Amino acid sequence: MELKLREDDLAFQREVREFLDRHWPEDVREARRNTGRFEESKGEAPEVRRFFDALNERGWAVPNWPQEWGGTDWTPTQKYIWDKETARAECPQLSAFGARMLAPVLYTWGSDEQKEHFLPAIREQKMIWCQGYSEPGAGSDLAALSTRAVRDGDDYVVNGTKIWTSGAHVADWMFCLVRTATDGKRQEGISFLLIDMKSPGITVNPIHLLGGIHSVNEVELKDVRVPAKNLVGEENKGWTYAKGLLTHERTGIAGVARSEMTLARLKKVATETSVDGGSLWDDADFRRRVIELEIDLEALAMTELRVLSQVEQGGAPGPESSILKIRGTEISQTLQVMQIEAFGYYGMPYPDQTLIDNEGPIGEPFALAAMQAMLYGRASTIFGGSNEIQKNIISKAVLGL
Amino acid sequence: MDFSLSDEQSLLKDSVERFIQNDYDFDKRRKVMAEEDGFSRKNWQQFAELGWLAIPFSEEDGGFGGGAIELMLIMEQIGRGLVVEPYLPTVVLAGGFLRRAGSSAQKEQYLASIIDGSKLGAFAFAEPQGRFNLADLTTTAKAEGEGFTLNGHKCVVLNGPSADFFVVSARTAGDQRDAKGISLFLVDADAKGLSRRDYPTVDGLRGSEVMLENVKVGKDALIGDKDAALPLIEAVIDDATLAVGCEAVGGMEVLYKATVEYSKQRVQFGQPIGKFQVLQHRMVDMFMEYEQSKSLMYMAAMRLDEGYNDAAKRAVSGFKVQVGKSGRFVGQQAVQLHGGMGMTEELSVGHYFKRLTMIDTLFGNVDFHLKRYGSFE
Numbered sequence: 218m219e220l221k222l223r224e225d226d227l228a229f230q231r232e233v234r235e236f237l238d239r240h241w242p243e244d245v246r247e248a249r250r251n252t253g254r255f256e257e258s259k260g261e262a263p264e265v266r267r268f269f270d271a272l273n274e275r276g277w278a279v280p281n282w283p284q285e286w287g288g289t290d291w292t293p294t295q296k297y298i299w300d301k302e303t304a305r306a307e308c309p310q311l312s313a314f315g316a317r318m319l320a321p322v323l324y325t326w327g328s329d330e331q332k333e334h335f336l337p338a339i340r341e342q343k344m345i346w347c348q349g350y351s352e353p354g355a356g357s358d359l360a361a362l363s364t365r366a367v368r369d370g371d372d373y374v375v376n377g378t379k380i381w382t383s384g385a386h387v388a389d390w391m392f393c394l395v396r397t398a399t400d401g402k403r404q405e406g407i408s409f410l411l412i413d414m415k416s417p418g419i420t421v422n423p424i425h426l427l428g429g430i431h432s433v434n435e436v437e438l439k440d441v442r443v444p445a446k447n448l449v450g451e452e453n454k455g456w457t458y459a460k461g462l463l464t465h466e467r468t469g470i471a472g473v474a475r476s477e478m479t480l481a482r483l484k485k486v487a488t489e490t491s492v493d494g495g496s497l498w499d500d501a502d503f504r505r506r507v508i509e510l511e512i513d514l515e516a517l518a519m520t521e522l523r524v525l526s527q528v529e530q531g532g533a534p535g536p537e538s539s540i541l542k543i544r545g546t547e548i549s550q551t552l553q554v555m556q557i558e559a560f561g562y563y564g565m566p567y568p569d570q571t572l573i574d575n576e577g578p579i580g581e582p583f584a585l586a587a588m589q590a591m592l593y594g595r596a597s598t599i600f601g602g603s604n605e606i607q608k609n610i611i612s613k614a615v616l617g618l
Numbered sequence: 619m620d621f622s623l624s625d626e627q628s629l630l631k632d633s634v635e636r637f638i639q640n641d642y643d644f645d646k647r648r649k650v651m652a653e654e655d656g657f658s659r660k661n662w663q664q665f666a667e668l669g670w671l672a673i674p675f676s677e678e679d680g681g682f683g684g685g686a687i688e689l690m691l692i693m694e695q696i697g698r699g700l701v702v703e704p705y706l707p708t709v710v711l712a713g714g715f716l717r718r719a720g721s722s723a724q725k726e727q728y729l730a731s732i733i734d735g736s737k738l739g740a741f742a743f744a745e746p747q748g749r750f751n752l753a754d755l756t757t758t759a760k761a762e763g764e765g766f767t768l769n770g771h772k773c774v775v776l777n778g779p780s781a782d783f784f785v786v787s788a789r790t791a792g793d794q795r796d797a798k799g800i801s802l803f804l805v806d807a808d809a810k811g812l813s814r815r816d817y818p819t820v821d822g823l824r825g826s827e828v829m830l831e832n833v834k835v836g837k838d839a840l841i842g843d844k845d846a847a848l849p850l851i852e853a854v855i856d857d858a859t860l861a862v863g864c865e866a867v868g869g870m871e872v873l874y875k876a877t878v879e880y881s882k883q884r885v886q887f888g889q890p891i892g893k894f895q896v897l898q899h900r901m902v903d904m905f906m907e908y909e910q911s912k913s914l915m916y917m918a919a920m921r922l923d924e925g926y927n928d929a930a931k932r933a934v935s936g937f938k939v940q941v942g943k944s945g946r947f948v949g950q951q952a953v954q955l956h957g958g959m960g961m962t963e964e965l966s967v968g969h970y971f972k973r974l975t976m977i978d979t980l981f982g983n984v985d986f987h988l989k990r991y992g993s994f995e
Contacts, residue, residue: 356886426963428972429963492751493749558978562774568817599958599960
């Protein structure tokens with residue numbers, strides 16, 4: 218057993234750091250760190266666009282994809298280093314729905330036409346996707362979905378309502394689970410459709426989350442005609458593809474690198490927060506809780522490495538990788554709450570970004586972004602299979618209960 | 619020992635409860651918050667007419683002579699309704715100083731107008747460097763001529779934007795964190811040299827940064843004794859701590875009940891999610907946190923009514939620790955069990971969660987009150 222990175226991995230790490238420092242420099246990181254995000258908007262800031270272009274030019278936009286479609290031949294360790302370094306540098310990510318979630322389905326099960334039409338545009342972040350999974354009656358129990366797609370000539374006609382659809386208001390396309398059969402097992406009547414968001418019959422209604430943040434929506438589909446060529450794979454096999462997608466992208470799900478960043482920032486805030494002439498970091502009670510969390514995080518980082526090394530040796534990540542999601546979100550939520558706690562009274566102001574832009578921050582420059590992270594962070598134990606569901610998976614699949 | 623309410627107390631509780639039920643549902647609250655002040659002046663006048671603004675003041679000051687139990691009854695309901703009208707800053711904080719230490723002239727000028735609803739107040743005490751230490755003050759008041767000149771920066775002053783007057787803590791002698799040398803002043807909002815930066819707070823209230831630049835006040839602006847205000851501040855803050863703790867208890871009651879109700883309605887995997895044992899136990903935990911908080915709430919209120927001493931201070935701190943922990947758990951779990959719905963602005967659940975989170979901060983968080991509790995042996 219050995220924990221150290223090999224010399225060639227260290228060289229790779231240096232190369233990545235140099236690239237990121239050049240194309241996503243510290244002053245840009247700092248400015249974005251302190252910016253509140255109330256509205257996910259269409260089109261990215263110029264510096265973000267430049268960064269994505271640089272990634273594409275270098276061939277690093279989608280490291281996990283097959284090389285044929287612009288991916289890399291990196292080892293799992295290199296991919297791990299990449300995830301860690303990009304998190305450390307607080308880089309913007311390609312829209313996850315396209316690059317991380319849909320793309321594996323497309324390059325595994327999509328038609329040639331679909332691959333050629335969609336994959337390059339996703340890689341270049343020129344086509345934004347959203348995910349039409351959850352419905353008002355189908356959340357944790359996703360297989361209960363009832364949005365219907367009925368074949369009519371060369372089209373499917375789709376009717377139903379999707380909810381919690383992140384970024385539907387800025388998306389060009391939606392990949393959508395729809396019901397194409399109502400007899401037999403619920404899971405066996407579901408198909409995977411690609412829907413152009415400009416199609417007639419689609420209405421996107423914003424849902425405002427805590428703190429007034431607009432990132433999710435309700436999407437109504439009324440007699441939406443979708444060309445049959447936009448069906449991925451076979452009819453009624455959509456559940457298999459969606460499940461394949463869920464186990465596909467395991468690295469990064471624990472958010473270890475991001476939590477490490479938050480932890481470092483929490484310590485910095487604690488050091489800079491004055492208490493009785495000293496700092497909050499001198500407070501043994503507070504420090505103890507931070508350190509406990511640090512140890513939790515270290516354990517999680519090692520668990521993630523163990524999963525990764527299984528993959529590296531050719532195995533598939535098992536259901537125990539659900540640990541990563543559960544513990545990862547618990548840790549990040551605790552960090553987010555402690556950050557607010559560290560600000561004391563300056564955790565309370567909630568000005569809008571315009572006020573800050575015009576007159577400067579109130580108290581702590583980072584407080585607004587930290588509060589938004591805390592509020593939005595509550596969703597992390599709910600979406601992507603709630604933590605309760607994850608525990609069911611572990612108890613069934615790992616413990617055999 | 620007697621846990622029952624007197625007839626007057628029951629009437630008070632019923633009257634506030636009725637208002638919350640009939641006139642302060644979540645939609646009405648939303649409309650009220652959209653008003654310019656962030657709350658309703660009309661509601662405030664109604665509070666005055668119903669006599670709620672007079673509750674803690676003595677009969678000779680024109681009040682009802684209510685104590686901690688009465689405060690508890692009102693604040694618990696205010697917590698249930700997530701009321702945004704500035705009862706805490708005006709009646710409990712500003713009013714608390716005036717009733718305990720105000721001169722007859724001060725009472726005439728300010729207390730009477732708190733009671734009739736014509737004036738709103740705020741307490742400017744926190745400073746950027748001070749965290750929860752009430753004595754950590756860099757704001758100064760220098761005796762000059764016939765009065766004092768104030769300079770300093772007070773942060774996150776609740777109800778700052780609407781206050782007609784501020785009670786300001788400032789150092790008149792001693793070093794930055796000395797217990798002695800602190801004094802309290804009444805400063806009108808339109809005083810020359812006072813400026814504000816106003817903002818909403820995350821839990822839907824309004825606050826201000828208050829800057830004092832050579833603000834001149836007469837010697838009649840001094841509340842109580844010069845250089846000796848810290849015990850008075852501590853007493854009023856303990857009332858306020860009880861008050862926000864009671865709000866939290868009210869909020870927790872709404873949340874655990876709403877969650878139980880939701881879990882009976884929401885069907886997944888062919889059954890109401892309330893049938894799943896893991897969620898049943900979670901809701902039992904929420905219920906227990908609420909009940910334990912309520913117990914310490916009674917204890918703190920009764921101790922305070924017995925007299926303001928170490929036992930009372932200890933009870934208040936113990937209550938605040940419990941409420942900080944329980945409020946966090948109940949708030950977070952209510953959001954979790956409501957799933958995506960709990961994350962939305964449309965549902966009240968998230969708003970209670972935000973308020974409970976901020977109540978942990980107000981007047982000292984769990985860590986602060988743990989230490990304070992431990993300091994009373």
